[in-house]
Amino acid sequence: xxxxxxxxxxxxxxxxxxxxxxxxxxxxxxxxxxxxxxxxxxxxxxxxxxxxxxxxxxxxxxxxxxxxxxxxxxxxxxxxxxxxxxxxxxxxxxxxxxxxxxxxxxxxxxxxxxxxxxxxxxxxxxxxxxxxxxxxxxxxxxxxxxxxxxxxxxxxxxxxxxxxxxxxxxxxxxxxxxxxxxxxxxxxxxxxxxxxxxxxxxxxxxxxxxxxxxxxxxxxxxxxxxxxxxxxxxxxxxxxxxxxxxxxxxxxxxxxxxxxxxxxxxxxxxxxxxxxxxxxxxxxxxxxxxxxxxxxx
Amino acid sequence: xxxxxxxxxxxxxxxxxxxxxxxxxxxxxxxxxxxxxxxxxxxxxxxxxxxxxxxxxxxxxxxxxxxxxxxxxxxxxxxxxxxxxxxxxxxxxxxxxxxxxxxxxxxxxxxxxxxxxxxxxxxxxxxxxxxxxxxxxxxxxxxxxxxxxxxxxxxxxxxxxxxxxxxxxxxxxxxxxxxxxxxxxxxxxxxxxxxxxxxxxxxxxxxxxxxxxxxxxxxxxxxxxxxxxxxxxxxxxxxxxxxxxxxxxxxxxxxxxx
Numbered sequence: 001x002x003x004x005x006x007x008x009x010x011x012x013x014x015x016x017x018x019x020x021x022x023x024x025x026x027x028x029x030x031x032x033x034x035x036x037x038x039x040x041x042x043x044x045x046x047x048x049x050x051x052x053x054x055x056x057x058x059x060x061x062x063x064x065x066x067x068x069x070x071x072x073x074x075x076x077x078x079x080x081x082x083x084x085x086x087x088x089x090x091x092x093x094x095x096x097x098x099x100x101x102x103x104x105x106x107x108x109x110x111x112x113x114x115x116x117x118x119x120x121x122x123x124x125x126x127x128x129x130x131x132x133x134x135x136x137x138x139x140x141x142x143x144x145x146x147x148x149x150x151x152x153x154x155x156x157x158x159x160x161x162x163x164x165x166x167x168x169x170x171x172x173x174x175x176x177x178x179x180x181x182x183x184x185x186x187x188x189x190x191x192x193x194x195x196x197x198x199x200x201x202x203x204x205x206x207x208x209x210x211x212x213x214x215x216x217x218x219x220x221x222x223x224x225x226x227x228x229x230x231x232x233x234x235x236x237x238x239x240x241x242x243x244x245x246x247x248x249x250x251x252x253x254x255x256x257x258x259x260x261x262x263x264x265x266x267x268x269x270x271x272x273x274x275x276x277x278x279x280x281x282x283x284x285x286x287x288x289x290x291x292x293x294x295x296x297x
Numbered sequence: 298x299x300x301x302x303x304x305x306x307x308x309x310x311x312x313x314x315x316x317x318x319x320x321x322x323x324x325x326x327x328x329x330x331x332x333x334x335x336x337x338x339x340x341x342x343x344x345x346x347x348x349x350x351x352x353x354x355x356x357x358x359x360x361x362x363x364x365x366x367x368x369x370x371x372x373x374x375x376x377x378x379x380x381x382x383x384x385x386x387x388x389x390x391x392x393x394x395x396x397x398x399x400x401x402x403x404x405x406x407x408x409x410x411x412x413x414x415x416x417x418x419x420x421x422x423x424x425x426x427x428x429x430x431x432x433x434x435x436x437x438x439x440x441x442x443x444x445x446x447x448x449x450x451x452x453x454x455x456x457x458x459x460x461x462x463x464x465x466x467x468x469x470x471x472x473x474x475x476x477x478x479x480x481x482x483x484x485x486x487x488x489x490x491x492x493x494x495x496x497x498x499x500x501x502x503x504x505x506x507x508x509x510x511x512x513x514x515x516x517x518x519x520x521x522x523x524x525x526x527x528x529x530x531x532x533x534x535x536x537x538x539x540x541x542x543x544x545x546x547x548x549x550x551x552x553x554x555x
Contacts, residue, residue: 138400151378155415159400162407162414165421166443231421 014061014094020044024062024217028208031219036185037149038132043215053086053111054212056128060109063124063208064090069097071105076113076254076271083111100274112175114196116253116275119205121222127190129211132218134178134188154186157229165234174239180227181220189226195238195254200226245270246288248279301363303328303469303501304349309358311344317525318344322358324520324530328468331495331502333516333533335509335548341525342505343473349503350390350471351380365468385412389462389470393477395454398461399446405432405457406442412465431460435490452483456490463494470495472504476511488514509552513537521545 012018020042027041046054064070070090074082078100086109087098099105102115109126119125135145138156148156157178164172177194181187189200190209200207200220207220220226230236244251246267253275255268267288270276280289302325311318319341326332334342347353349360351372360372365387372380384390392398399408409428410418418424429439435456437449446454455475462470475491476484492515495502506512512519512533519536521529521544529542540546 138403147377151381153381153415155411158414158419159403159407159411162410162421162424163403166404166406166425230419232419233422 011093013066014064014090015047016044016058016061020058021062024058027217028059028062028219031208031217032206032221034185035220035224036181036187036218038216038218040215041217043212046212047089048085050213051130052082053109053128055210055214055217056109056111056126056212057086057089057210058212059126059208059210059217060090060107061094063126064094064096064107066094066096068106069099069104071099071102071108071274072110073108073113073115073272073274074111075256076115077273079273101278102272102274112191112193113254113271114192114199116250116270116272117278118199119203121204123205125203125205125207127192127207127209129188129190129209129216130213131176132188132190132209132211132214132216134176134186149185152184154180157186158231161229161231161234165231171230171234171236177236178229180229182225183227186229187218187220187226193239193254194228194236197226197228197236198238202226241268243268243287245276245279245286247286248276248284248289249286250276250279250284301328301367301369302326303330303363304503305359305361305369306349307359307361309345309348309355309360311341311348311353312356317341319348319522319525322520322527324527326469326501326503328501329499330518331500331504331516333512333519334503334505334522335507335512335519336522337548338507340522342507342522344525345522346471346473346503346505350388351384352390362469385415386465387467387469389459389467391455391458391462391470391472391475393474395446395451395458398458399454401446404443404445405437405449408446408457408461409464412461416465427464431464432457434494435460436486450483452479452487455479455487459491459494463498463500466498468501470500470502472502474506474508475504476506476508484511491515509537509548521548 023042027039031039046057048054072083072087074080090096091098102117107124111128133145135148135156138160139145161171175193176188176191177197179187179189179197189197202223204222206222209218228236241255245255247269250270254271256271258267258269260266304326307323309322310320322345334345336342348355361369362372363369406425406428409431410424413424413427429442432439432442437453437456446457476487504515516533519533520527523544529536529545537549540549
């Protein structure tokens with residue numbers, strides 16, 4: 001135990017040195033003060049490749065305290081590679097308590113989902129963001145997009161939605177669906193499905209977004225207005241699913257498609273694994289739960 | 298035409314280091330008037346146009362513009378937000394190369410609709426209808442509304458660029474060699490179209506061209522530039538039929554007669 005502790009001492013608490021954490025915290029404070037505004041920060045090299053959540057990890061490291069309880073999800077699941085390794089990383093370098101239960105967590109680092117369970121005051125959701133600039137695909141110049149944000153010139157965002165309708169007959173953007181925060185900044189909610197957009201609106205939890213490669217941090221403070229962009233005659237709507245979750249029978253949740261065999265067999269299950277397990281523990285049962293038990297035996 | 302100028306330029310100079318872009322250019326542009334700036338390449342035409350359109354900051358001189366509320370405003374003293382708003386509502390800028398003025402990766406309809414969305418139009422049906430209407434006016438088939446400009450010919454791209462600029466009913470349009478790079482028959486149709494639109498909409502326009510025929514067809518007045526200076530300035534017919542300066546005489550006499 002003592003040797004383990006001395007090995008740990010070679011890292012500062014939560015991996016980053018205190019000066020770096022201060023720098024990131026300053027960026028976070030600025031981001032909270034200007035909801036939706038992308039604050040540049042001096043992103044550090046992390047012991048993982050870009051695209052694996054280096055931005056989210058830095059934000060989490062900067063706000064993590066010894067008393068915190070950490071949950072990490074990837075596409076809603078607690079048990080995928082990315083989630084497991086980031087969780088293990090913070091267990092090792094910060095020795096914090098971890099959980100898979102949304103309710104118990106004080107900090108939830110997420111990639112591409114917002115938990116189904118309603119987040120409450122005191123919780124912080126940290127998003128991993130690959131491309132923070134919502135205007136990027138239409139305007140490649142950073143100088144120009146910054147100017148557009150500064151002058152609130154967001155016509156271009158609707159050009160993208162217009163293109164969607166012209167090509168597909170409806171707004172076909174299903175993830176990274178642009179939102180306007182507090183009536184001012186247009187923001188990319190990271191590649192979460194648009195299903196989750198309404199959860200950001202007036203959320204009790206603090207939402208922080210970290211983009212490591214692009215070196216940007218932005219935030220949505222609690223109780224902030226988050227409105228998805230749309231047209232008057234093509235209003236914003238979320239995805240709906242024909243069937244409930246095959247394991248827990250939940251409706252109005254975001255489902256993943258799971259291919260079962262090579263004969264076209266498939267099932268739709270909750271993407272939020274914690275939510276699904278919790279429901280099953282409470283006796284909810286989907287159509288394919290028995291099938292799964294049979295397979296296990 | 299009213300008795301107040303729409304645009305007033307006074308002593309516009311632009312230096313690139315020690316090199317002269319243009320020097321001491323002054324003129325007034327009146328509502329509904331088309332002014333041509335002609336001269337050989339390198340004479341400072343485009344520099345002057347870019348200064349007027351606030352795309353370049355002049356080294357000295359003032360440019361004033363009469364906004365819709367009737368006030369004469371110094372463009373250099375306007376805030377950037379206001380200036381950019383002016384540029385996408387009250388002004389148009391037609392580039393020589395349509396790829397510079399168009400978004401090549403979005404459809405023709407969205408290209409025309411962009412300005413409408415930029416000023417707050419949020420009804421897809423209305424935007425599309427207006428876009429279709431403008432495509433018709435510039436003689437692009439309605440069946441091409443969802444095609445990208447990449448799939449268009451040079452002449453169609455140029456017409457699309459014009460439609461994109463005119464959709465917000467601007468009062469002043471800057472054109473930089475609008476017919477450059479087009480073949481002669483396409484040029485003729487484009488000129489016809491521009492002349493019709495300028496007349497119907499009562500537009501003011503400043504057209505930079507090295508082609509005297511374009512100036513003759515479109516403009517009321519013209520300025521002849523050489524080495525950054527305006528050497529002759531007058532009604533188009535007067536300048537072309539009775540050129541005073543030796544250089545203008547040379548220009549006029551070097552038009553190929555077929």
